[in-house]
Amino acid sequence: MSGKQNHERDTKNVGAQPHFGQTAPEIQPYGTVSHLLPLGLEEPVRLEMTEQLNQLLADTMTLRDLYKKSHWQVAGPTFYQLHLLFDKHYNEQVELVDAIAERVQLLGGVSIAMAPDIAETTRIARPPRGREEVPVQLSRLLDAHQVIILETRKLARRAIELGDDGSNDFLVSEVLRTNELQVWFLSEHLVKVPLVEARETSSAAGAA
Numbered sequence: 001m002s003g004k005q006n007h008e009r010d011t012k013n014v015g016a017q018p019h020f021g022q023t024a025p026e027i028q029p030y031g032t033v034s035h036l037l038p039l040g041l042e043e044p045v046r047l048e049m050t051e052q053l054n055q056l057l058a059d060t061m062t063l064r065d066l067y068k069k070s071h072w073q074v075a076g077p078t079f080y081q082l083h084l085l086f087d088k089h090y091n092e093q094v095e096l097v098d099a100i101a102e103r104v105q106l107l108g109g110v111s112i113a114m115a116p117d118i119a120e121t122t123r124i125a126r127p128p129r130g131r132e133e134v135p136v137q138l139s140r141l142l143d144a145h146q147v148i149i150l151e152t153r154k155l156a157r158r159a160i161e162l163g164d165d166g167s168n169d170f171l172v173s174e175v176l177r178t179n180e181l182q183v184w185f186l187s188e189h190l191v192k193v194p195l196v197e198a199r200e201t202s203s204a205a206g207a208a
């Protein structure tokens with residue numbers, strides 16, 4: 001019996017045989033929304049919101065990955081605390097990514113998902129593959145946060161205009177507040193304060 005005949009016999013007679021390698025057309029193209037959903041939000045509203053939420057999703061996924069890159073590649077005397085802080089922020093961004101993507105889906109849209117599509121869509125500048133100094137890492141992360149914060153505030157206001165109160169609440173309460181808090185934690189690392197000897201003490205010692 002040939003291999004082909006063997007295969008045919010197996011798939012016909014063994015009910016538990018998994019069916020591998022299947023393909024079919026997409027069930028919903030990217031950039032569309034389901035026509036009718038019992039949400040009280042018209043199709044054009046959901047189209048605009050899902051498009052903007054997908055932009056926010058691409059930027060948030062990029063910031064999430066920038067945090068992991070920073071977590072792995074950080075160097076210097078603050079290695080340990082920043083290694084931990086970057087991972088904490090990464091995990092919080094992971095939560096936001098999931099919530100934004102699921103908001104797109106519940107509005108009837110299709111969430112952007114894969115790395116090449118994210119790279120084409122994000123507004124956050126691409127960092128080099130290599131390692132960078134801590135102040136540069138922090139500056140990059142803060143710039144990325146700023147992109148997200150500005151677009152989140154704008155989108156939250158637009159959601160109110162369109163009557164999408166659920167998106168407004170989510171954008172302000174979760175996305176905006178999380179990003180604002182993370183900006184504070186990063187920014188405090190860029191304040192130049194003495195580590196060992198206070199500035200006034202050292203100048204007084206110099207004058208004596």
Ligand SMILES: [Fe+2]
Pocket residue numbers: 071087
């Ligand atoms: Fe790790």
